[in-house]
Amino acid sequence: MAPLLQARAITKRFGGLTAVSDVSFEIEKGSIVGLIGPNGAGKTTFFNMITGLYTPSDGDMIFDGKRINGTKPSEVTKLGIGRTFQNIRLFAHMTALENVLVGQHCRMNTGLLGTLFRTASMRAEEKAARQKAFELLEYVGLGRNSADEMAKNLPYGDQRRLEVARALATDPKLLLLDEPTAGMNPKETDALTALIYRVRDERELTVLLIEHDMKVVMGISERVTVLDRGIKISEGLPREVQTDPKVVEAYLGTGHAAKGKGGGAPVFDKA
């Protein structure tokens, strides 16, 4: 079976800085893959190249058999890639419900005339969209009470979950999560981990996640890829990656581990 996403020798340069260098990488349909690496390794840059926010300087990005280099972000989303952001980027002054409705935008068809004349099909679509938005909010564990709350007023953990709901609303085949548990307490982290499993199993999605919490990433991922300074230094089963000397070197040698963003050294203690 062809991989869902395939990066072929992808490189991204910012002036003199090579943020991602010659990375090749595949994700099988239905798998959960972890992407780890010290701060500044190029993980988010890699995400941005998948979602069209950056155009790769070199190499090809293939999604579902199509080359997507240089495709606009909104088009990429339409093709079936949903994402969350490392630093939450909700529509802060819209309600939770509206955020999820915006996520459904590209799956809705009502045009200008349909809106102005509120045709039967528009009303049906709008009703279905609301219904689906409520379901998604419930699905990620936000109750109906949160629906009319402005996104910025939600507790932090709920904001992260709302971002997942909004990404799911775009009906993705591939879900990209950029540090979904950052800043969460252990209970919230467990709930989110459970959610990721459910998303994969019940919605048949493929999940690629960046994660600093080693316990989470090693527990949940079927395969793990490690970037360091833009270069892919290791790849494989979580067990293999943890004991790879190059990975140990990357985490301990650079001093990033000391900052302990929930990651780094615990590779060995916790996992």
Place this chain on the structure above:
Amino acid sequence: MPNTQRYVKTGGIGFAVGAFFLWNYPNLGIGAALLGGLVIAALCLLYSAPLPDMIKAGLIAGMFGAVMTIVYGTDKPGVAIIAGMLSGLGAGLLVFQRSPQANPKKAAILGAEAGAIAGAWTALALLLTAFVIAPAAGVDAGEFAEHLSETVIFADALGLGSDILILLFAFAFSTLSAAILGAAACAARSLPLRPNIPLLAVIALPVLLIPLIDRAGNLLLLDALIPIYIFILLALGLNIVVGYAGLLDLGYAAFFAIGAYTTAMLSSPHLGINLSFWLVIWVAAAVAAIAGLTLGAPTLPLRGDYLAIVTLGFGEIVPILFRSLGGGPPSGTLTLRFFGMPIGIEQVDLTGGNKGINPISPPHLPFIGDFEPSNKIPWYYLLIVIMGLAIFFINRLRDSRQGRAWMAMREDELAADAMGINVVRTKLLAFSMGAMFSGFGGAFYGAFIGAIFPSSFDFSVSIILLCMVILGGLGNMTGVIIGGLLIQGADKMFIPKGAELFRDIANERASATGSSTVGVSALQDLTQQRLLLFGIVLVVMMLVRPEGLLPNERRKAELHPDDDTINSNSVAAEAESDPSLAA
């Protein structure tokens, strides 16, 4: 502590306005300074004073009725009836805003009290006019009584002979109608309906009655009201672009001009094309919408200040273009070179240059015939229909997939893009929809005025429209309408009428004391200071209440970062965030 601060702030504002009047109009002396300063300071103080909401709402709304009564009352005391009704309605809505009620009965009582206060306030202003202001302006008691009996409707019918009785009747009528409207408005608002038809009916009632009262009392208010409504229509269109989609447009008057010129060219003897208004208004809207797309396209990559500058340029270019597309020598030829081949084009006088296009054909309806310039009533109702439709459709746009896309784009363009929103299309749609509504406005304006000139569409129009949107509250239609009523009311009614009244008073004083009338010419400048006044209002608003009078909840939160409840964690996350997405 914050209260003290407020008092200092508001007192300062009142003082500044008072000083402004005093400095500009020394001959008027303390009186005018006090009037201007006091009104504003009193409003601000009232707003922050620890009074029951009902009294506060009544006094604030009544203030507008009172000012309207004072400036118009000397020659048209009947205005007090309209002023009383409107202030009662305003009081009812305001009191609900401040203390929402779930029980319609309680709401009605509250609204009635607030409305009665507003109405009484207005009626007091009528007494003040009768006994103090009218005599000061040189209208003696007999003359005033004549005005009164002329304009207070029903007075004759009721056979009220005595002037005092008529005055009392006017007083009672103003208070009573204000109380009834206040009660109805407040009660209607407490109903959990969507759409709230009773509320719409309560608001529509005085709006629809105004022309009849105006006709009966010979008040001639429609001359001022129609241009005010046109500007509100334009502001509603601008609100789509600036308020919903977050695109700062400083050249919006250009689309107004395009709508008006399209109408003028297609519906006047000027070019010999004389199509029906009912067709042309749609053409004008379509042309304006296309112009919106055309302007939108090159500005797509621009944001914030850059966008503002380009739109400002567009707003300047369009009137110049209309000026230079006509008025040349009739037989002039324009020589263009096309691949080196000279082509002579006979220069057609498309737009009449500086002289503009005059006359423009009015709309025509069976039974009514041509709309006459002298009879404003059909025009008024036509405009109400256009505005009603505009509000209706803009509401639909806002509550739809398109409207949500606009707001998402305003909140975070990059995230909106990543969520599958085609940013290009969404921006262009906002520009063209915004322009379309000003196209309707322009078409009506052209037909209503019957003549258009390039100078009617200059930069100050764009700025006043923006003021209206900002004053009322970006992104909130009710707010925009209120902001529009206040600014346009001041611009087209209170300031010119007030200036006239001041002039009469000053003349009267001058002739009484036998001195010359030096102050009088300075007074006429009052109307020319209006832009300065709006400037002051905007600056003050930005300092005191940047979210506008009736803010969109979202904006309010955006503009008051201190009481932001964003979780501190997310701020930390923001700080740690990668530079990549900060762009």
